[in-house]
Amino acid sequence: MEALDLWVRNTSEVLTVEGTHREPAEAALTPRPGAGIGVKDGRVAYVGPESGLPKGALTDATEVIDAEGGFVGPGFVDPHTHLVFAGERSAEFDLRNQGATYLEIAKAGGGIANTVSATRAASEEELATLALPRLERLLAQGVTTAEVKSGYGLNLADELKMLRAVRRLGALSPLELVPTLLCAHAVPPEYKERRAEYLDLCIHEILPAVAREGLARFCDVFTEDSAFTVEESRRLLNAGKALGLTPRLHADQLTACGASALAAEVGAASADHLEQVTDEGIRALAAANVTAVLVPTSTLFLRMRPYAPGRKLRDAGVNIALGSNVNPGSSMTENLALVLGLACLENGLSAAEAYWGATRGAAQCLGLQRQGRLAVGDAGDLVVFACRSYRHLPYHLGISHARVVVKGGRVVF
Ligand code: NIG
Secondary structure, X not given: OOOOOEXXXXXXXXXXXXXXXXXXXXXXXXXXXXXXXXXXXXXXXXXXXXHHOOOOOOOOOOEEEEOOOOOEEEOEEEOOOOOOOOOOOHHHHHHHHOOOOHHHHHHOOOOHHHHHHHHHHOOHHHHHHHHHHHHHHXXXXXXXXXXXXXXXXXXXXXXXXXXXXXXXXXXXXXXEEEEEEEEEOOOOHHHOOOHHHHXXXXXXXXXXXXXXXXXXOEEEEEEOOOOEOHHHHHHXXXXXXXXXXXXXXXXXXXXXXXXXXXXXXXXXXXXXXXXXXXXXXXXXXXXXXXXXXEOHHHHHHOOOOOOOOHHHHHHOOOOEEEOOOOXXXXXXXXXXXXXXXXXXXXXXXXXXXXXXXXXXXXXXXXXXXXXXXXXXXXXXXXXXXXXXXXXXXXXXXXXXXXXXXXXXXXXXX
16 A cells, blocks of 8 residues: 555544435444554545554654544535625614514615625625635634535626636635536515516526636525525526536425425425425425535524424435534534534434534535545545544533544645
């Protein structure tokens, strides 16, 4: 064997997460007690006891990390963020805590429209600069790949600007970013009385321009009667699909409006939020193999009830992913540790199911074959935790235990 670039020793266990969501999560995490893990050329090259390492694997050039008895797992994958934006909405947070609702604030001209004004006024470079510390906070939590949405531009120039800012941001950070077009996040104020025209603009101008420039992998829509109806969403997602953009939906967040059934119908990669999903919606997601992305910090942040029925979704055979949903309106936090805790406390998942959701479950919905797991040949994206077991992560609520973060074999935190 050629010399390893990186060797992590003295672990409690390495979780290679080689199973599927159809088996019990504890087994799917594939624990390897006492194993070390080696990375070569950015990929996992060996998992097993140090005594089993081939001759020549460790040289003076190998970077050796002592896990100090902590466990090692794949870098977290955050499948739902809106981390590129300008401005902030702390006043709305205050209003909600005094009884106003998210929808009332939006109807009064605040909400997404508030961030749209600030984002339109910022340059591509400013947007990337503003997003960088948010990305660094995700990295400090052990996130090595994150999806990032547009959706605060809501016209051709500003949606392109946001997605170019995502690309610029990716070049500034070791994290890998997966861009999503969300021009159908809200009907922009200037189109309030002309919503059909805005949809046409999305379908005939924004989607084709984004596809031409290769700026996004997914096309997302906020499906809600107060945003885009099921019929409008269907048109948009099918148009995106025809251009090679895989559909995803903000689904059944505020009302049960049939968005999950639409996600199944269009073959979406994910249906996100799902606080209000019905039993029928759950069956549709399971049958069409659509991942449910749960974002419990936004349920908390908006003081909404109920939380998405994670237990029911998992029992129905749906793959579950967990996201931070970091954004200025409904989830101003990069705290993935809190997401894991709430997924157990409020969505009804076990610690193993939550851990799956933040690793392989999330990678799967983003179509990432080699991430969120640590089998030989997979990406050398891993986290050394300052605790012996994944069970400690949701239990020690809201506290990050990521001690060392490695991306592509390189220590980045
Ligand atoms: O995923 N629900 C819609 N979109 C975001 C919130 C965006 C905002 O309020 O700025 C979400 O929660």
